[in-house]
Amino acid sequence: MRTKIGIPRALFSYLYFPFWYTFFSKLGLEVIISSSTSKQSLDFGVKEAVNDACLPIKLYHGHVVELKDKVDVLFLPRLVNVKGSGKETFCPKFLGLPDMIRNSIAGLPEIIDENIELVHDIFPLNKACHKIARRLDKSGFVVWRAINSGKKSQQAFLKHLAQGISADRAIDMMIAGKTLQLPEEKPSSADISLAVLGYPYLVYDSFINADLFARMQEMGVNLQTVEMVPPQCLKKQGKHLVKNLFWHFSNRTVRANLFYLTEHKVDGIVHVTAFGCGPDTMVNKLMELEAKDYERTPFMTLSLDEHTGEAGVATRVEAFVDMLRLRKNKGHVKNMNNWGNIWRDRDIWV
Amino acid sequence: MLVSFPHMGELYLAVEKMCNLMAIPCVVPARPGPTTLKKGSELAPEGSCLPFCLILGNMQEALELGADTLMMLGGRGPCRFGYFIYLAEKILKEAGYDFQTLIIDRGHIYQSYRTIRNNTDASWSRLIRAVSFSWRLLACEEFLRKIKREGRAYAVDKKGFDEAMLYWEEKIKGISDEREIQRIEQEIFKYVGEMARHPEERILKIGLVGDIYTLLEPYANHGIEEFLMERGVSVYKEISVVNWLPNALFPWRKGRYRETLLQQAFPYLKNHVGGFGLESVAGARRMRELSVDGVLQLFPLGCMPEIVAHSALNRMCVQEGIPIMSMALDGHQSATGLETRLEAFLDMVNSKHKYAGPCLRNKVSSCIM
Numbered sequence A: 001m002r003t004k005i006g007i008p009r010a011l012f013s014y015l016y017f018p019f020w021y022t023f024f025s026k027l028g029l030e031v032i033i034s035s036s037t038s039k040q041s042l043d044f045g046v047k048e049a050v051n052d053a054c055l056p057i058k059l060y061h062g063h064v065v066e067l068k069d070k071v072d073v074l075f076l077p078r079l080v081n082v083k084g085s086g087k088e089t090f091c092p093k094f095l096g097l098p099d100m101i102r103n104s105i106a107g108l109p110e111i112i113d114e115n116i117e118l119v120h121d122i123f124p125l126n127k128a129c130h131k132i133a134r135r136l137d138k139s140g141f142v143v144w145r146a147i148n149s150g151k152k153s154q155q156a157f158l159k160h161l162a163q164g165i166s167a168d169r170a171i172d173m174m175i176a177g178k179t180l181q182l183p184e185e186k187p188s189s190a191d192i193s194l195a196v197l198g199y200p201y202l203v204y205d206s207f208i209n210a211d212l213f214a215r216m217q218e219m220g221v222n223l224q225t226v227e228m229v230p231p232q233c234l235k236k237q238g239k240h241l242v243k244n245l246f247w248h249f250s251n252r253t254v255r256a257n258l259f260y261l262t263e264h265k266v267d268g269i270v271h272v273t274a275f276g277c278g279p280d281t282m283v284n285k286l287m288e289l290e291a292k293d294y295e296r297t298p299f300m301t302l303s304l305d306e307h308t309g310e311a312g313v314a315t316r317v318e319a320f321v322d323m324l325r326l327r328k329n330k331g332h333v334k335n336m337n338n339w340g341n342i343w344r345d346r347d348i349w350v
Numbered sequence B: 001m002l003v004s005f006p007h008m009g010e011l012y013l014a015v016e017k018m019c020n021l022m023a024i025p026c027v028v029p030a031r032p033g034p035t036t037l038k039k040g041s042e043l044a045p046e047g048s049c050l051p052f053c054l055i056l057g058n059m060q061e062a063l064e065l066g067a068d069t070l071m072m073l074g075g076r077g078p079c080r081f082g083y084f085i086y087l088a089e090k091i092l093k094e095a096g097y098d099f100q101t102l103i104i105d106r107g108h109i110y111q112s113y114r115t116i117r118n119n120t121d122a123s124w125s126r127l128i129r130a131v132s133f134s135w136r137l138l139a140c141e142e143f144l145r146k147i148k149r150e151g152r153a154y155a156v157d158k159k160g161f162d163e164a165m166l167y168w169e170e171k172i173k174g175i176s177d178e179r180e181i182q183r184i185e186q187e188i189f190k191y192v193g194e195m196a197r198h199p200e201e202r203i204l205k206i207g208l209v210g211d212i213y214t215l216l217e218p219y220a221n222h223g224i225e226e227f228l229m230e231r232g233v234s235v236y237k238e239i240s241v242v243n244w245l246p247n248a249l250f251p252w253r254k255g256r257y258r259e260t261l262l263q264q265a266f267p268y269l270k271n272h273v274g275g276f277g278l279e280s281v282a283g284a285r286r287m288r289e290l291s292v293d294g295v296l297q298l299f300p301l302g303c304m305p306e307i308v309a310h311s312a313l314n315r316m317c318v319q320e321g322i323p324i325m326s327m328a329l330d331g332h333q334s335a336t337g338l339e340t341r342l343e344a345f346l347d348m349v350n351s352k353h354k355y356a357g358p359c360l361r362n363k364v365s366s367c368i369m
Helices: A013-026 A039-048 A055-068 A097-104 A124-135 A141-162 A167-176 A212-218 A231-240 A248-262 A278-293 A311-333 A339-349 B011-021 B034-043 B050-064 B080-094 B109-119 B124-151 B158-173 B178-194 B212-216 B224-230 B241-249 B251-264 B277-289 B304-320 B336-355
Strands: A004-007 A030-033 A073-075 A078-081 A110-112 A115-117 A192-198 A221-224 A268-274 A299-304 B069-073 B100-104 B204-210 B233-237 B294-300 B324-329
Touching (some): A004 A013, A039 A055, A055 A097, A115 A124, A192 A212, A192 A311, A212 A221, A212 A311, A231 A248, A278 B080, B034 B050, B124 B233, B204 B224, B204 B277, B204 B336, B241 B251, B251 B277, B304 B324
Parallel strands (some): A004 A030, A192 A221, A192 A268, A268 A299, B204 B294
C-alpha cells in the first residue's frame, strides 16, 4: 500500500501546491489534498486554533483536522524563506505554524516539518527536498527526477495563474490530470479593470471571499491579480519603497500595487485582507497612501472574517464598481488623464 | 535640531542623559497616557498593535513640543516593530508634520551619524563615551527596578523599603559619574543583604513573560507590576533592555543566544518567530527553575509572535503543570477586567501553593497573603 501524504489546501498551498504534488507523486506516494474550504473547515479551525489567531491560520487548522485521520503523514513545511536575498521571510505565524498545529490539535499522524529556507546555500531547494525524501525513506536519482518534474508543473501552474485562472481551479484540474483549456480570447465586454490584490490564500479561496472572482466577472470587470504581474516587473517596483517589508507575500502585494498604479494603470484597487492579519495593518496603510499619491486612484479594503454571509461582500463590491463606472464616465467628458484635478475641483465645488 | 524619541518604560532617563552628554538638545514627551493613545489611534491604521498606537501618539506629542528630529530603533522583522518608524514617518508626514529621522538600523547608522555631526559638534569619542555611560546608567537603573519588584515582597519593613528605593531612584536621575554608579550599586547590595526579610516559603512568586514594550511600559500593562507588588507578590521578569539589546544588535552574540533559547523552548517551539515569541516560551520554561508559582504572559492584542507563543504556552501549561495565564492587552481605559482576572489567577495559584503540595517547589508552608 502506498503511503498517503496529506497537504492542507490553505495558506501557501495556493501558490506552491503543484510543486509538492508532483514531487510526492513521483516519489510514489499518494497525495491527498483537503477539499476546498467549507463551513466545516471554518468551524473546525475556530474550535482548534488559539483564540487570537487570524482567519487564514484558523482555516489552516481546520484543513489539518479534516486530513489528520485520512493520511499516514502530514506535510506541513515551515516556510522560512523562498527568495534568494535572505531579507524576506514570512509572517511569524508561518514560522511557528507546525508548532502551533502540534500544540493545538491532538491525535496527529507523523508530521514532516522541514524548514524551507532557500538562502545562503548551493542548490538549497534540492537539499531541502532530499531531506524531506529521506524522512520518507527515499533517496537517490528518483528524488532528483521528482524535483525536476515538480519544478516543471510549478512553472505551468504559475503560467495559468498569470493568465487569470483561479488557483483553486487550476489545482483541481491538475489533480484530475487534465490540461487546462485556456478560455479563448473573446472580445471582452469588460469596461472596468480592477486590481484585486492580496495574499493568494484569500484571493483564490472562493468560500472565504464569497466568490469574489465569479462575482466580479459577472459584473463585467476585468480582474488583475498579484500573480498576473511579470516577476521582473514586481522586482523592479521594490526600489520605490523606503524599506522593503519583511514578509514575502506582503512585499509581492505592495509591489503589485505600485505596478498597477504606475505601469499598468487600472481603474481601481481592491485590497483583500483578513481580519486579524498582522502584516496587513501596515501593508494596507502603505497601499492606501500610495494609491492616494498616484492620481488618487480609488482604493477599497475588503476585510474578510469568519462571517459566512455573502451579502456584505456583494454590496460593497457592487457599490465600488458602480462608483468606478460613474467616475469613469465623468472622466471621459473632461480630462481622462488628469483625474486628480477633476477630483480636487469637485472637492471645492460640492 | 531638537531631538525627541518615543517612550518605552524608563528608557528615557538614559537616552536623555546620552543626549545631554553629547550636547544635543532634546525634548522628552509626556509619559504615555490616555491622550497619547487617543492621538496615536487616530492616525494609526486599523488593527495595529497597542505599542504602535502609543509610539505614534508619543511622536505626535513630541512634534507638538517643537521637536524636529525623531530618534528610533529599526529592525529586521518578522515582527512589525522593525517597520514602525518607516510607517510612522509616512503617516506623520501625510498628516502635515515636518521632521527628519534618526534611525538606528542596518544601513542607516552612517546617515544618522552624519545628521548628528552636521547639526551638533559631537565627535566620535564623545559619542562613544556618552553611549557607554548611559548604557551603564541604564543597567544600574534596571538593576534597581529588579531589586524593587523581586524584593519588596520579602521586606518586613515595607515603608522603609519603599523610601529607600525612592531615594535611590532620585539619586540615579542626577548621576553624572561612572564611579558614583558603582557606589550606588554597592549601597543597594548592602541594603538588600542586611534587610530583615520574610522566609522564602511564604512568598508567592509570579513570573512575567511577553512582549518587551508591554512589559516595560506601565501604561500599556495597566501597572501590573505595582498591582502584584501591592498584594505581596514577588514579581520575576527577565526581559529588559540591557539583557536584550546587545543580543539583537551584535551579530556575534545572536547565534549563541538564539541557540540557548531554542534549547529551552524545545518541544514547544522549534524556530525563531520574531519579536519576543521565542523568549516568552523559553522564559516560561526558565521560570520553573526559579521555582515560580505561576506565569503571566502579557502581549498587545494582535501581536503576531506572541500568538504563536500563546499556543505553545497553552500546551506547556498542561504538560508541565505550570499555571500560565495569557492576557492580551488592548486600548481599554479601564483596568477592572484585567484586575478581576489577575485576582482570580492569584487566588488559584495561592491555593495551589498552599494546599496542593509541592508542584513547583519542595517546601510548602502557610502564605502571608
